[in-house]
Amino acid sequence: MKLVLDLVLNHTSDQHEWFKQSRSAKDNPFRDWYIWKKPKYDAQGHRHPPNNWTSHFQGSAWEFDEATGEYYLHLFCREQPDLNWENPAVRRTLHDIVRFWLDRGADGFRLDVINFVSKDPAFPDSTATVLAGSEFYAAGPRLHEYLGEIGAILRAYDAFSVGEMPCVHDPKEIIKSVRSDRGELNMIFHFEL
Structure with missing residues (x-):
């Protein structure tokens, strides 16, 4: 098990x-x-x-x-403020949390809305009529960099990952995260596909 x-x-x-x-x-x-x-x-x-x-x-x-x-x-409810992944201290601390669970025997993670961690730093207004702004955070400019950092930790532990990745406007962009040559995630689920 x-x-x-x-x-x-x-x-x-x-x-x-x-x-x-x-x-x-x-x-x-x-x-x-x-x-x-x-x-x-x-x-x-x-x-x-x-x-x-x-x-x-x-x-x-x-x-x-x-x-x-x-x-x-808060991309979800107001009681769920978004973390600022642009801050290196935030990323280091989150990486430590990943290692904490792996050190205690976890075999991997289902990563909740992991594709939302990178936002367009200009925070422009959206022209979308549904989920305005998602085009600026569902596959943000540093997403693959951030996923690569997590992927390196997971590979060191031979751990599994599946990323929940909703709302991506260009499925080709999100599929990059599971390419074997990129070292990001093992699997994704993407509702729109």
């Missing part, structure tokens, strides 16, 4: 200590562990989210934080 764990590396709970620290102050060392953006203001001075991306659970993908005056990104 093999043990495959479900591992979520795109986001945490808003009750996680990292996010509590991140939310506590703009100068907190954990602030950059999540994706925070300043509001936009229209000509009438009304506050708006940084872009028009929508959550997978309806509504804006941005939640305004009164305490710090900025929005944080």
Whole structure:
């Protein structure tokens, strides 16, 4: 029998200590562990989210934080803020979590929405009418780099991986992640295919 764990590396709970620290102050060392953006203001001075991306659970993908005056990104519910994979400290810590479970005998992982970890750093507005913004994060600019880093850890342990990869607009792009010469993931499941 093999043990495959479900591992979520795109986001945490808003009750996680990292996010509590991140939310506590703009100068907190954990602030950059999540994706925070300043509001936009229209000509009438009304506050708006940084872009028009929508959550997978309806509504804006941005939640305004009164305490710090900025929005944080949550591609799912507001209680699930997205981690900032552009921050090397975040990636190192997540890699340590992968090793933690492998060292305890896990044989591999089902990687939840793993293709969402890289976002277009410009955070442009979307023209999509459904899941606005997904064209900018479902196979972001550094996705294969990030998957390669995880793949190297998994290969060192001879561990298995299957990535959940929804919403990709170009299936050819996502299929690259399972090519044998790339060393990223073993398998994927992609609902649109």
